[in-house]
Amino acid sequence: MIHLLTGIGLYVHIPFCQRKCPYCAFYSVPMAGQSPNRLVGALLEEIDLYEITEPVETIYIGGGSPTCLPPEILIGLIVFLKNRFGDVEEFTVECNPAQVNRSLFEQLLAAGVNRLSIGAQSFDADELKILGRLHGPGQITEAVKAAQSAGIENIGLDLIFGLPRSKLIVWQNTLDKAMQLGVQHISAYSLTLERDTPFERAAQQGDLTMIDEVVERTMYELARIQLPSDGFRHYEISNFGRPGFECCHNMHYWKNRPVVGIGPAAASWYRNRRTMNVHDIDVYIEAIENGQFAHIEVQTPTPEQIASETAVLNLRLPEGIDIAEYRHQTGFDVEALFPDAIEKNWQVGFLQCSESHICLSDVGLSFADAVAQDFVL
């Protein structure tokens, strides 16, 4: 079941990591020498600036590595959010397997967290080294078991496939290990070369060769077959959840519903404005301490642009575009707005159309980006 979204989502970005992984383009800096207290103070002030009056349905503390924060600061932030916004349906904290233990999980649970997203990435020690991760496969298992014994019942693992020189058998092993742990949610993303990362530079210099596209696609297909056979529902292009454990927070993004993003580099879609915060901790803190937003981008999309974004995002879900809901949400008839995109992709078998929904076909899933491009106005 996918939850009905009535309130808004709140995302809090913690821009610290123990050290930077060479493939990662998320905004984060090494924790050493930073002032977490001052950052968290600014986060709380930024929340005030938004003057949120709508019910907050989900809270997601991500990063970076939120578990880089000293536990008392992380717990203090969670308690503040809980007191401020009350009981939320889903309260997630991203965890780095190298930075957690049962005591921390018990404190998170007591403070109001009911979901963990653990950055596992792979159960292969060599792959974790290639990715520059600080944890080994054993620490992922320990982290999941510690969380389960602390009483957390909604645990997700993030996995990456398609690493340089990876093999199907290695990915199969990672999927097997993830399934054996009895988690509720798995995100499986293929490795992409992000701009301005050490991986991109290595690829440009010929020191890193990305995996063959056919092997990468086969790995994706493997996940699409294996995870549902263990009871996971493939409910978004890259996400699999046991029934009732789909990530409610991310549904806000895929349904193009409002999300307020707090923190350096956080993005918001709120009260018809898309904003992006500055990618610099000091500049961010200074602006917020002066009572100003730290936006570096502010856009007010047209109704047509919102309708286009909504179609692109909805197509990531297996049910695709709910024609009636889309009309209610955007004010547009999707078939009238995108007649050519629908006709073209239906003709080649990438889209399935019924009276009530337009969605990607099984074949279309592998060409999701190209199909989505046709819905961009």
Ligand code: SF4
């Ligand atoms: S992948 Fe995660 S831990 Fe590594 S640098 Fe990026 S945010 Fe930090």
